[in-house]
Amino acid sequence: MKPLNFTVTERFLRYVTIDTQSDPESATYPSTEKQKDLGRILVQELQEMGVTDAHLDEYGYVYATIPSKTNKNVPVICFCSHMDTSPDCSGQGVKPIIHHNYNGDDLVLPDDTTQVLKPKNHPELKNQLGNDIITASGTTLLGADNKAGVAEIMDACYQLMNKPDIKHGDIRILFTPDEEIGRGVDKVDLEKLGAFAAYTIDGETAGNMENETFSADGAKLIIKGVSAHPGFAKGQMQSAIKIAGQIIAALPYELSPEGTEGMEGFVHPVNISGHVEQATIDFIIRDFDEALLTQHAGVIKYVAEQVLQNYPEATYELVVKEQYRNMKQVLDQHPQIVEYGMEAINRTGLRAKLCSIRGGTDGSRLSLMGLPTPNIFAGEHAFHGRQEWVSVQDMQKAVETILHLCTIWEEKS
Numbered sequence: 001m002k003p004l005n006f007t008v009t010e011r012f013l014r015y016v017t018i019d020t021q022s023d024p025e026s027a028t029y030p031s032t033e034k035q036k037d038l039g040r041i042l043v044q045e046l047q048e049m050g051v052t053d054a055h056l057d058e059y060g061y062v063y064a065t066i067p068s069k070t071n072k073n074v075p076v077i078c079f080c081s082h083m084d085t086s087p088d089c090s091g092q093g094v095k096p097i098i099h100h101n102y103n104g105d106d107l108v109l110p111d112d113t114t115q116v117l118k119p120k121n122h123p124e125l126k127n128q129l130g131n132d133i134i135t136a137s138g139t140t141l142l143g144a145d146n147k148a149g150v151a152e153i154m155d156a157c158y159q160l161m162n163k164p165d166i167k168h169g170d171i172r173i174l175f176t177p178d179e180e181i182g183r184g185v186d187k188v189d190l191e192k193l194g195a196f197a198a199y200t201i202d203g204e205t206a207g208n209m210e211n212e213t214f215s216a217d218g219a220k221l222i223i224k225g226v227s228a229h230p231g232f233a234k235g236q237m238q239s240a241i242k243i244a245g246q247i248i249a250a251l252p253y254e255l256s257p258e259g260t261e262g263m264e265g266f267v268h269p270v271n272i273s274g275h276v277e278q279a280t281i282d283f284i285i286r287d288f289d290e291a292l293l294t295q296h297a298g299v300i301k302y303v304a305e306q307v308l309q310n311y312p313e314a315t316y317e318l319v320v321k322e323q324y325r326n327m328k329q330v331l332d333q334h335p336q337i338v339e340y341g342m343e344a345i346n347r348t349g350l351r352a353k354l355c356s357i358r359g360g361t362d363g364s365r366l367s368l369m370g371l372p373t374p375n376i377f378a379g380e381h382a383f384h385g386r387q388e389w390v391s392v393q394d395m396q397k398a399v400e401t402i403l404h405l406c407t408i409w410e411e412k413s
Contacts, residue, residue, distance in 0.1 A: 001403065002165070007158050008395045012134070012151035013096050016143040021091040022084035022178045029187055030060035030177035038083045042175055045154060049161045059187040060177035065170060066160045074169025074413040075196035079156070079402055080362055080373065081149030082179030082202065085141060086384040095137040098392070102133045109138030115386050124205055124381055132392040144390040145383035149201035150175060152378060152395055156402035168406035169413065176362055182323055184362040190371055197337045199405065200363040203377035206394040207345055210375040211331045211338050212356040213364045214265070215290040216323040219283040219297055221247070221304060226313045227277040238311045240279035244272055246307045248281065255299060263288050263356065267296050288326055288356060324360050327367035327374070334372045340412070341374055344404035348397050376401060
């Protein structure tokens with residue numbers, strides 16, 4: 001591939017300054033209107049490139065098509081990234097900083113000097129010597145998850161529209177809202193998208209490709225206690241708040257996020273609310289083995305029943321709902337989709353590595369909806385926190401990977 005005049009860095013620096021935080025408590029779609037602010041900018045930039053069908057729909061999705069540049073009948077492929085940032089950390093007023101020619105030292109973030117990126121805590125920094133590291137200023141997340149992927153896809157679109165020598169079939173572009181709160185594909189129009197396969201650009205280390213995610217359920221534990229006036233509560237009050245606290249404290253460490261790694265699943269309380277009479281604990285339940293999700297929910301039930309033995313008048317209800325499922329069961333039926341992705345990464349000069357991800361992507365649900373969608377690296381690290389970072393060079397490699405994928409599908413058709 002001829003040398004590229006990359007635009008990914010400039011795009012990324014613009015996109016991260018736009019607050020697109022999603023809101024799990026909202027009932028609207030998208031959950032926050034401000035996500036459409038970025039969507040409108042992306043549509044305008046795509047149209048300025050000459051992508052005539054680029055548009056933002058009522059639900060906050062951006063759709064676009066890069067027209068074919070071949071006479072071959074090539075399957076339509078899609079590239080997808082999400083526009084929202086995590087509700088776990090502020091995304092308002094992001095001030096990106098480029099740390100040029102990284103030398104291996106600690107990176108102190110200027111707006112909160114307690115925020116220090118240390119190679120011992122961020123081991124991937126050791127592979128970034130001489131590269132240009134982008135962080136936020138210390139008071140917000142950066143938004144590389146997933147605006148790095150958005151910028152990489154947008155740069156790839158720019159290259160495809162301006163380099164007639166790159167042969168490819170029709171390429172669909174999809175930018176989604178609300179991925180961080182599990183609703184990223186709730187309103188996607190797969191018929192309009194019309195793709196045979198897709199790739200989310202939402203992974204971590206450069207060279208990595210992921211064909212396996214957690215399977216995921218959400219659980220809501222509702223505890224009903226007994227309320228009484230605190231001045232006259234002896235022998236009567238059974239506080240749902242205190243019961244909830246004891247249940248959380250009794251959960252096994254070896255089934256917690258902080259106590260698991262690799263292919264191990266977990267049960268994780270993510271929110272607690274309520275009062276003396278009724279309290280609610282929201283959990284996420286994760287495992288690569290779908291069958292183990294029921295077993296993990298059973299642990300919550302067992303712990304609740306054990307604690308409630310000391311509160312005979314209190315009761316509980318556990319409601320479990322499916323969130324997404326491991327995409328590997330679908331991708332294994334279409335091995336060429338992953339094989340082409342691995343080949344594209346290798347063509348950039350990186351060594352492709354096939355991984356499992358301890359999380360989920362839009363691709364998890366898209367795959368189960370009939371659109372096989374593995375995940376490719378975007379270069380994002382330490383996401384959902386104030387020490388989030390990405391390197392310029394890794395983003396450029398992601399752009400190259402997207403372009404190689406386009407040509408590989410054309411070559412092999």
